[in-house]
Amino acid sequence: MTMAKVSTELLAILRCPYCVSGPTRQPGDDPGRLVLHKDCWLICQTCPRKYPIKEGIPIMLIDEGDKWTTTAVESMPVPPPSN
Numbered sequence: 001m002t003m004a005k006v007s008t009e010l011l012a013i014l015r016c017p018y019c020v021s022g023p024t025r026q027p028g029d030d031p032g033r034l035v036l037h038k039d040c041w042l043i044c045q046t047c048p049r050k051y052p053i054k055e056g057i058p059i060m061l062i063d064e065g066d067k068w069t070t071t072a073v074e075s076m077p078v079p080p081p082s083n
Contacts, residue, residue: 005039006053016044016051018062038078052080 011034018024019032026032026046034042034051042051042058049065050073051058068076 006036006042006056006058010058011036011042014042014058014060016047016049016065017060018049018065019044019046037073037076040079041076043073050076054080054082 014034015030016032016034019026028046031046033045035045037043037050040053042053042060044050044065048069049062050068050071051060051065052068053059
């Protein structure tokens with residue numbers, strides 16, 4: 001199975017939903033910036049959340065990002081687990 005890449009245009013506008021929403025909004029001009037890791041993870045630069053990319057689709061659910069807060073970046077599974 002090959003991993004479809006997320007476009008650079010999409011990466012430029014995506015932000016961590018936890019860091020940009022309502023009561024959990026983080027301070028600063030541009031909180032929640034995401035960095036692509038191994039073409040299959042989006043790693044928040046503001047908080048410890050990490051969001052998987054499955055079949056080219058970023059799974060930007062806070063609950064999904066919460067699952068990976070204690071996993072070190074270098075230990076993230078490639079590709080992300082399907083469940």
